[in-house]
Amino acid sequence: MTDWELDRAGLERSDTERLESALDQPETDFIVQWRGRVLVSDSQASIETGSGALVDAASEIVWLGKLTRAGATRDCFVLDVSALDEPKQALGLQGTFADLRLLGDLPTAQFGLLAYARGMLAWHENHPFCARCGARTRPKKAGHTRVCPEGHEHFPRTDPAVMILITRGDRCLIARQPGFPQGMFSALAGFVEPGESLEDTVRREALEEVGLAVHNQRYFRSQAWPFPASLMLGFVVDCEHEAYSLDDDELEEARWVSRAELLAPAGFFTPPPSSLAHHLLGAFARGDV
Numbered sequence: 355m356t357d358w359e360l361d362r363a364g365l366e367r368s369d370t371e372r373l374e375s376a377l378d379q380p381e382t383d384f385i386v387q388w389r390g391r392v393l394v395s396d397s398q399a400s401i402e403t404g405s406g407a408l409v410d411a412a413s414e415i416v417w418l419g420k421l422t423r424a425g426a427t428r429d430c431f432v433l434d435v436s437a438l439d440e441p442k443q444a445l446g447l448q449g450t451f452a453d454l455r456l457l458g459d460l461p462t463a464q465f466g467l468l469a470y471a472r473g474m475l476a477w478h479e480n481h482p483f484c485a486r487c488g489a490r491t492r493p494k495k496a497g498h499t500r501v502c503p504e505g506h507e508h509f510p511r512t513d514p515a516v517m518i519l520i521t522r523g524d525r526c527l528i529a530r531q532p533g534f535p536q537g538m539f540s541a542l543a544g545f546v547e548p549g550e551s552l553e554d555t556v557r558r559e560a561l562e563e564v565g566l567a568v569h570n571q572r573y574f575r576s577q578a579w580p581f582p583a584s585l586m587l588g589f590v591v592d593c594e595h596e597a598y599s600l601d602d603d604e605l606e607e608a609r610w611v612s613r614a615e616l617l618a619p620a621g622f623f624t625p626p627p628s629s630l631a632h633h634l635l636g637a638f639a640r641g642d643v
């Protein structure tokens with residue numbers, strides 16, 4: 355189940371006729387979401403086929419692209435069935451509607467696909483009106499733009515945010531936000547502000563959140579985080595000083611931990627494998643960054 359591959363095929367989004375007929379095809383794949391939750395079964399993403407009632411029940415439909423799984427390539431849509439109070443009973447669906455953030459052990463390709471689907475529906479839900487003239491907007495281009503009667507066109511937004519692992523020799527600084535599950539610590543994170551480079555954001559967030567000046571920034575990797583529309587960009591940085599001071603509004607506790615402590619955590623735990631933080635902390639613990 356890990357061999358999934360999505361071709362977004364952006365140039366085909368304007369082919370309305372073909373995509374509308376794909377909605378009626380029995381071999382088309384559908385991801386189903388309900389009130390911000392995704393349909394999963396046995397800890398795997400659920401893919402429904404056989405459109406009919408599903409498509410009729412959808413209040414929003416977005417074509418995600420062409421999904422290859424188990425050797426076959428099919429059109430893949432996400433359907434929002436939030437208008438139903440009891441979607442499982444009404445549509446005869448198996449499985450559970452779950453919060454994607456809590457599905458930490460999903461294979462990366464599945465998490466990425468569900469994150470894309472979740473982000474697109476969140477964008478539609480949050481942009482029913484034109485930000486320029488206030489008129490109601492409607493979707494176009496297979497759900498990838500929205501346009502108002504005046505012709506103002508709107509595109510899905512992605513908000514960049516940095517994740518910062520501050521290191522000092524063999525140790526790194528982990529911290530917890532008040533909203534984290536009990537006992538969970540992670541790297542620092544913060545949103546990019548208008549006019550900032552990523553490097554500016556890394557320096558500013560480290561100073562604001564823990565009062566530390568950092569240098570020698572190294573880019574790690576990025577991850578889509580559609581809650582509702584973030585892109586996390588991971589950095590590892592060096593720091594000369596040990597004494598930190600917490601921004602009480604953002605963080606409730608921080609601690610320096612060694613590579614050995616990260617490999618065998620005692621009294622704390624770190625985010626699940628679906629998160630960028632997990633891989634960033636893991637790479638540091640193994641001495642890879």
Ligand SMILES: [Zn+2]
Nearest residue numbers: 484487502506
């Ligand atoms: Zn408008």
